[in-house]
Amino acid sequence: MKKLKITIISLLLLLSVSLTGCGKYVSSYSAAALVKSNTSKSASISFLELKGTVVYTLKCKSGDEGRLVYSGNLDGGSMTVYYDCDGEKKELFSLNGKESVSSSLEDLKEGKVYIIIETDGRCENGSLSFKLK
Numbered sequence: 615m616k617k618l619k620i621t622i623i624s625l626l627l628l629l630s631v632s633l634t635g636c637g638k639y640v641s642s643y644s645a646a647a648l649v650k651s652n653t654s655k656s657a658s659i660s661f662l663e664l665k666g667t668v669v670y671t672l673k674c675k676s677g678d679e680g681r682l683v684y685s686g687n688l689d690g691g692s693m694t695v696y697y698d699c700d701g702e703k704k705e706l707f708s709l710n711g712k713e714s715v716s717s718s719l720e721d722l723k724e725g726k727v728y729i730i731i732e733t734d735g736r737c738e739n740g741s742l743s744f745k746l747k
Contacts (some may be wrong), residue, residue, distance in 0.1 A: 615638075619702065620647055621693075622658070624678045631708050635655050635744070638698070638728060639667075639698070639730050640667070640669065641666075641667055641668050641669045641670040641730055642666050642667050643664060643665060643666030643667055643668050643733075644664075644665050644666060644709040645662075645663060645664045645666075645725075646660045646661070646664075646732075647655070647661060647662035647666065648660070648662075649661070652670050652671070652672075652674060653720065654673040654708070655672060655673070655720070655745065655746045656743070656744060656746065657670035657672060657729055657730040657743070657744045658739040658741070658742065658743040659731070659740075659741065660736075660740070661740055661741070661745075662738065663736060663737070663738055664733055664735060664736070664737045664740065664743050665733050665735065665736045665737070666732075667730065667732050667733075667745075668730075668731040668733065669728060669729070669730050669731075670713065670728070670729040670731075671726055671727070671728055671729075672726070672727040672728075672729065672744065672745065673725070673726060673727070674681075674722045674723065674724050674727050674746055675724060676677070676724050676728075678722075678746060679747045680720065680721055680722040680723070680724075680747065681697075681718055681719065681720050681721075681722065681746070681747040682697070682718060682719040682722055682727065682744060682745070682746055682747075683718045683744070683745045683746075683747055684706065684707070684715070684716075684717060684718065684719070684742070684743065684744045684745075685715060685716040685717075685742070685743050686693075686705040686707070686709055686715050686716075686740065686741060686742035686743070687709070687713070687714035687715075687740060687741060688690070688709040688710070688711060688712075688713060688714075688737055688739070688740040689711060689712060689738050689739035689740065689746075690711040690712075690736075690737065690738035690739065691711060691734065691735055691736055691737030691738055691740075692708065692710040692733070692734045692735070692737070693708065693709050693721060693731060693732060693733045693734065693737050694705050694707075694708045694732050694734070695704075695729065695731050695742065696729070696730040696732070697719065697725045697728065697731065698727070699723050699725065699726070699728070700721050701725055703728075703730065703738065706719065706729075706730060708733070711738075718747075719742055722746075723739060727746065729744050730734075731738070733745070
C-alpha cells in the first residue's frame with residue numbers, strides 16, 4: 615500500500631511538471647558565449663554565436679503605456695524577430711550581417727507579449743534588448 619501511494623504521488627508530480635512546461639512558443643537553440651535575461655518588463659540577449667529560436671515572455675499591465683522599446687545589432691548571419699500580443703505572430707524587425715536597429719512599437723494590449731527570435735542559420739556576434747514602458 616505504501617509503494618502504491620509513493621507511485622501515485624510520483625506520477626502526479628511528474629504530470630504537474632509536464633503540464634506547466636507547455637507554452638505557446640518554445641525556445642530551441644544552440645549558442646556560444648550566450649548571456650540572456652528576462653523579467654516581466656524586459657528581456658535581453660548577447661551572443662558570439664546563435665542558431666535556432668529564442669522566446670521571451672513579457673507582461674504588459676493596465677498602467678503601462680503599451681509601448682515596447684527595442685534595439686539590436688548583428689555582425690553576421692540573419693535573423694527575424696517577431697512579437698505576439700493578441701494571438702497573432704507578427705514581424706517586428708529583421709537583421710542581416712552588420713546591421714542594427716533601434717525603435718519602438720506602440721499600442722500593445724494588456725497581457726502577455728511574446729518576443730520570438732528566429733535565426734536563419736548561424737548568427738554571429740549580436741545583441742538584442744526589449745523593454746516594456
